[in-house]
Amino acid sequence: MIRIISLDMDGTLVNSRFVDKVWMEGMPRLYAESTGLDLPAAREYVIGEYMKIGSDHLEWYDLKFWIDKFGLSIGKEELLELYEDEIEVYPEVEEVLELLSENYELVVTSNAAREFIDIELDGLQGYFREVFSATSDFREVKxxxxxxxxxxxxxxxRPFEVLHIGDHYSYDYESALDAGLDALFLDRRGERQGPEVIGDLREAVELIGGCA
Known part of the structure; x- marks a missing residue:
């Protein structure tokens, strides 16, 4: 019997625009300003440095690491605040959280660093018993x-008491199933089909009703 529902964050509760802006616009722009490079050249260099590290290393997710590496005179909180207006919660999320919280305990399980989670979930945190960052809390990259x-x-x-919902087929769906949890794969693009595939979180409410 499901009693806890875990939700991914980026791509599930909020879209990725904010994160993309911070990494792909904010960091290159600040590097361009500090070095005198034009923006395209700065972006090419910054992205190249990201790729040298790669997503299998914790540094990939560490905003302070990159600020220090590029010699930028800005704090990570200040950088995030520059783009906080880009945060966009998916339209059905608050309604769905309200419904689910009536019968289940809710948690967030995200790969994002804690500083991203805290700013992106502002206004939503009251729905969640706990919020977990794989990278910040467990030092895990996946x-x-x-x-x-x-x-x-x-x-x-117990694992079978927890249902996880997220938009990454391997890390949100297959890994959760391998751990003994129940899982739903959120496919907002409509590229997959199946009994445990949902197009938005409203469909999750309908399916979860049958798990209660």
């Missing part, structure tokens, strides 16, 4: 079955 197991242990829940 949401693995071991990570889901650790979260279940922290919540004092």
């Amino acid at each position: 949401k693995s079955p071991l990570l889901y197991g650790a979260i279940c242990a922290h919540l004092d829940a």
Whole structure:
């Protein structure tokens, strides 16, 4: 019997515009200003440095690491605040959280660093019992079955009591299933079909009703 619902953040609760702006516009623009490079050249250099590290390393997700690496005179909170107007919660989210919170405990399980989660969930945090960052809290770069197991242990829940919903087929769906959780794959692009594939979170409410 499901009693806890875990939700991914970027691509699930909020779209990725804010994150993309910080990394792909904010960091290159600040580097251009500090070095005198034109923006295209700065962007090419910055992205090239990202790629050298790669997403399998914790530094990839560490805003302060990159600010220091590029010698920028800005704090990570200040950088995030420059783009906070770009944060956009998907239109059905508040209604769905309101409905789900009536019968289930809700948590967020995100790969994003804690500083991104805190600003993106501003106004929504009251719905959630806890918020977990794979990179900040567990020093894990991906949401693995071991990570889901650790979260279940922290919540004092057996895996089959937890349902995870997210938009990455491997890390949100397959890894959660491998850990013994139930899972729904959120495919907002409509590229997959199946009984555990949903197009938005309203469809999750309908399916979860059958899990209660």
